[in-house]
Amino acid sequence: MFSATLKRTSLALALSGFIAGSAYAAPEVLADFHQEMGDCSTCHVSKKGPTDDNLTHENQQCTSCHGTMDDMAAQDAEKKLKVSPHKSHLIGEIACTSCHKGHEKSVAYCDACHSFDFDLPFAGKWERKFVPIDVNKDAQEKAIAAGPRDTTDVVIVGSGGAGLAAAVSAHNNGAKVILLEKEPVAGGNTKLAAGGMNAAETQFQAKLGIKDKVSTMIDDTMKGGRNINDPALVKELAQNSSDSIDWLTSMGADMSDIGRMGGASVNRSHRPTGGAGVGAHVAQVLYNAAVKSGADIRLNSRVVRILEDAAGNVTGVLVEGKYTGYYVIKSKAVIMATGGFGKNNDRVAKYDPALKGFAATNHPGATGDGLDVALAAGADTRDLKYIQAHPTWSPVGGVMVTEAVRGNGAILVNREGKRFVNEITTRDKASAAILKQTGASAFLVFDDSVRKSLKKIENYIHLGIVTEGKTVKELAEKMNMPVPALEKTIASYNGFVKTGKDTEFARPNLPRDLVSAPYYAIEVKPAVHHSMGGLKIDTKAEVMNKKGSTIKGLFAAGEATGGVHGANRLGGNAISDIVTFGRIAGKSAAEFVKAK
Template identity: 40%
Template sequence: MAEKFIFEPNDISQLEDHYDVVIIGSGATGLTSALQAYELGLSPVVLEKMDRIGGNSTRASSGMNAAETSVQLEHHIIDSMDNFYDETFEGGGKQNNPAMLRYFTQHGALAIDWLAEHGIILDDLTITGGMKTKRTHRPSSMAPIGAFLINELLKQIDKTSIPLFTGIKVDHLVKDANRITGVRASKQDQQFNIDSDAVILATGGFGANSNLITKYRPDLAGYNTTNQPGATGDGITLATEAGAKLVDMDQVQVHPTVQQDTDHVYLIGEAVRGEGAILVNNQGQRFVDELDTRKNVTAAIDNLGGTGAYLIFDQAIRDRVKAIEFYDHVGLVTSAASITELADQIGVSSDNLNQTQVKWNQDVARNTDSLYGRQTGMRAIEEGPFFAIHVSPAIHYTMGGINVTAETEVIDNDEKIIGGLFAAGEVSGGLHGNNRIGGNSIAETVVFGRQAGQQVYKYIAGLK
């Protein structure tokens, strides 16, 4: 695993009053768009309201989806962009924006290559729910993708001396006619006016804003969230004040496997199931295809009546998901030498859990899930020690957001483009339909982060 790179943000005294493009947000979308814009000859700046860099991207664990990559071929996996499109469209309830989805699925492989050109190598593969093919790329160390990607992108930001400021909040987009010409920002009691030819909103979603969640999804009031505290929808507020149209705001994803028994909420990444873990109820029995879409797995756990469920896996599966080391370190994992002992520790029927294990291993050997039709991530649970993690659903991702074109241009309420305003990543809406597929969020940050940087360059060139 790569050592954590210590990045020092710029001192506020270094903030200038003009940049070609202001990028709001320091997650993977913001860092990618800044690097792409810089490589096209622009002068970008990244403004982050939090003291910590990386946003929600640092919490992503599974990987980055892409189809028809050289990495897949090296693993003897034959994939197609059309299949990637179809499975994502199906997983999103066929409510995805077709133009955005087409661009997304056709540029994932290019994004993997672009990262590799920068020394960011994703050469291992796993699978997530709703996908039928291993197309979730991750580092060979199997480290959680989010922190790895932010760490490596920050090395590039440092290398290129792209200015990045933390603790500075953009309060207003400056608009002249129907064109954005800069921002007004603040840091504690200091005020800043920054002129720019373009602005990229890369502020993430609103999963940590209980008021917005309750406004659009009152049925989710009181749910815990996996989001970092800064995910409050600031970009959505800025954009709407500038006249932007919003889409799909009621489409909020609840992640099915979240550990919530401690003071902190921990998302248990989909790679755990992707590498073979099963879910059992309080009777020690399976109850769902574990790699169905997040929406369907969440519904199945909710239907258990509030008890949550247990992820069950063995040492071989644990060895394929390095994030489990962290989960264990913070006390989320129950361990036992045998399935019987594990059942006793988590309070389920040992007879049932033993029967579940035997049945699962038989199905794996036959390569068919006779109970729920699971087709992917089938791995026997037979190599002790054995492990369990108690999980239940929590708010995870907001599919809705700013209405944008496939070129990341922001659309206003009159269906016109707001000049100089671009949005990418979770702050934008439309790509995922009514359900986001695991591995598509990190892919979105790189694919559309690059797109935003490129389209800003094209836009600014057109002003001259």
């Protein structure tokens, strides 16, 4: 075995093409390449291959040769790469094997959402196909017959904000937890969320003199959801929202900055200082807390069946480990925190044909497997036909632009250089208005004062999706807009800010005029964002069956559920939902286990 230094040098030279000889001429995959440095044990414990689905040993071998993700990011900086593939919004300890595959073509995980054209060794093309949960029936039945490989109190399915919150909450209430995630990285859609977390009557609102009420948050949420929301769930969301902020803060989260998202009547969207992205921050805080609690977090582990006894009580799950195969975990409770199905356009179009062919803001794992698993266990659903398109997704690079950009003062203009909508109306209305414009897209236009008010904008500039002009005239010319029209639009808007009343589109908040050069624009269009419908739950996060009874031992939280958001989710309510109902699900499951 090479020393770490020698291995690192040899691999770097080989990958750079400096080692002569046909052995390095055209290896197909990393396994072929590494065979030149030894046998299977160069990467694996033995010739039998991986011992766990996290590829713990294999990833340790990677870092022993190449260094950590931070080391690689430093090398990217030295190379002056515009976008570093080793530094991102992904949370947790990112495994090298998330991208660098051993026995198949390597793929840049980022390309599941973006298109950065990374020069990845032994690369293939990113492709994700939906695989039904009931394939390989014989192998599944054989694993069930073999009995449980592991036993725990609570199994949590999904590692987004809801699953991580549930893991921490279940531990805090005395339960032992195994958390399963089918993707090679943790965080779900939560790590992509940017705008904020809605909460009413919080300590941070009080410090800023913001007057808000739980009842007002309830009214806003019901109105935004067209009043088809479950009132009991909305009440639970709003009443617990301030406690959820305090809970996150107690674990080290920074939720002190407050802005406003579409559909809210007051500023209640909490986020890190300076308006930094909320999702990755909250997800990392929860991930750290879950790891500290001792939760057994398993990646590359897809749950394909909830197991029940003859009386219909949950007894565990059947897991499909990507590397270790099918196996059973015995548990007294299961929490489904699997998110929605926005990345599965076939399913999206089934419920809403108007969204067929739309891009999605979701992470690659949001395909609806969890919904299928729960349905097979007899769960009931509600509101599946309500699927939200986020109005401001950038087709350049596939980046969702947070609603907070509009909330902090940006305006939406069309190709004619004119405003056409109240920028902080609800997402469904904003999306519909954009689709009616020439080219079915629009442009977010803002100035330097908006940029300085929101740290998240720096990410968009870094990713190259922002056009800059030293003057409004220069910006209009770069965007191929009529200069007089854009100048008039901005002047009119600034006039509304001075008078405090938008007489054109009745925008309720006018935080700042756009007078600070330079000026910026981002092209945006709607993309599938959130599935409001899902599993039917009660206020304890217990999953209901089609007879209206609870399925004993089955709980759910987050986007996997329906009822909280009705027909349309308000911006900022997703993080509030996953944290609040994740906490509730974890506590309820732990209490259920204790009572058995």
